[in-house]
Amino acid sequence: MARWLARQGAVAIALERPQATMFVNAQVLSDGLAVNERASLLLKAHRAQPCEHSWVFGPAIVVGPREANRLRSIPDEFLNLATYQGMFEVQVGTYGEPGQWAGNDLLFRTWDEAYTWGLGLAGRWTQAQHVRAVPAVNAQTLQRWVDIVEAHARPATGNPALKHRHAHGIRACYNVAELAGAITRDAEHVRAYRYQDLLLLQRDNTRTCAPGPGADGRQESRRDNCQNGWQQRSHSRGHAADRDTGPGEQVPESLSDSGYRERWLAVRHGVTFAVPDLPALIAQRRFRSLIERICSADDRQLNAGRF
Known part of the structure; x- marks a missing residue:
């Protein structure tokens, strides 16, 4: 591909955070070509070295980094x-804290809107060194996740300083390799993991759900109360783009008694379901395939457990 692109007159520009390659038109002036605003935003935020291309004109292609005269897959x-x-x-990312990323509560509908705002901030804030746009979830989804983690995730142990590094005990990961590494290394002090709009958590198998009042005010059994809690959460309606299972829709089998004692749980689009042992899948190199299938599944597939 690299040779074909070169024959088309494309110029390769190295990107970083993560490492990648952008092929752009060799022209640094318009010459009748329209500005490629999205490619220009990525170039400004991620170019590894200063280059003569301040703007990208015409089409652009982003692939992985060059390695041994070959191009790897896009990160x-x-x-x-x-x-x-x-x-x-x-x-x-700031100059004073290399390798650390800080954010706020602002959410953007598209990644190019996020980069436009972020690069504007970097132009005003002298301490800003790097900018990136990452997938996020809305406040309602995050609060629902926190409630689930508090009620059902295994307690964090290990180094107390590491426990508080991740908000609410949920570690955010931005690529599948990072997610796999975090699950493998950080299980002692991280209660749950977030990737895109997917939550993964280790169920606390040392205790069952605390008993609570039933519909008639009497104490329900521990398992029944937990089951009702999951079903109520699954049957409440939320934001249209992030709603839970509606009344009359199928409750996933993993919420029934047969899946109740699974070690790992996943939550996406308001659907909670059991997943196989994740460290085992990582060791078997089957983890990426599972995550990609879950993240590409629609609500109907998630409810039916078909992904």
């Missing part, structure tokens, strides 16, 4: 910009 972080259907947030 998840850039692929997610094109495939993720939810909201985006801006994260900024």
